[in-house]
Amino acid sequence: MTAHSEWLLAVREQALDTVYQGLLEKQLIREQGRRVLGAFGSVKYPVTGLSELVALRGRLAAELVQGQGPDERTAALITVLHHAGLEAVLPHGPGAVAPEYRLTAIAEGQGPAAALGDTIRTTVAALTAVIASSAL
Numbered sequence: 001m002t003a004h005s006e007w008l009l010a011v012r013e014q015a016l017d018t019v020y021q022g023l024l025e026k027q028l029i030r031e032q033g034r035r036v037l038g039a040f041g042s043v044k045y046p047v048t049g050l051s052e053l054v055a056l057r058g059r060l061a062a063e064l065v066q067g068q069g070p071d072e073r074t075a076a077l078i079t080v081l082h083h084a085g086l087e088a089v090l091p092h093g094p095g096a097v098a099p100e101y102r103l104t105a106i107a108e109g110q111g112p113a114a115a116l117g118d119t120i121r122t123t124v125a126a127l128t129a130v131i132a133s134s135a136l
Helices: 003-025 051-064 072-083 099-107 112-135
Strands: 032-036 040-044
Touching (some): 051 072, 051 099, 072 112
């Protein structure tokens, strides 16, 4: 296992815990514990309200489908989804102004989102290497 692999595996749980804690504090999700097969503990984090999700989808649609300029947070999210290969979760509507073009322009354009794209590409490549090496 490479040094990158060991580092990513070491910080994975802490990073996930930090993200979940932040979402719990904002009351966007709730923690739901349960037992699987009566013996194994499992925790799920269902969304508590859909208003944030609806608002987020509205911002994404406004940017990708209607061609409005993104704010910094929306541009960062679009960049993360693009470089992680998750474009399928982004809105695509009828009469869209070339959403694929807009997606690429935002994710690989200028500013903080472009720098984030480089970091994401590096991280995804490292994670892919970790997964491939652990599967061998």
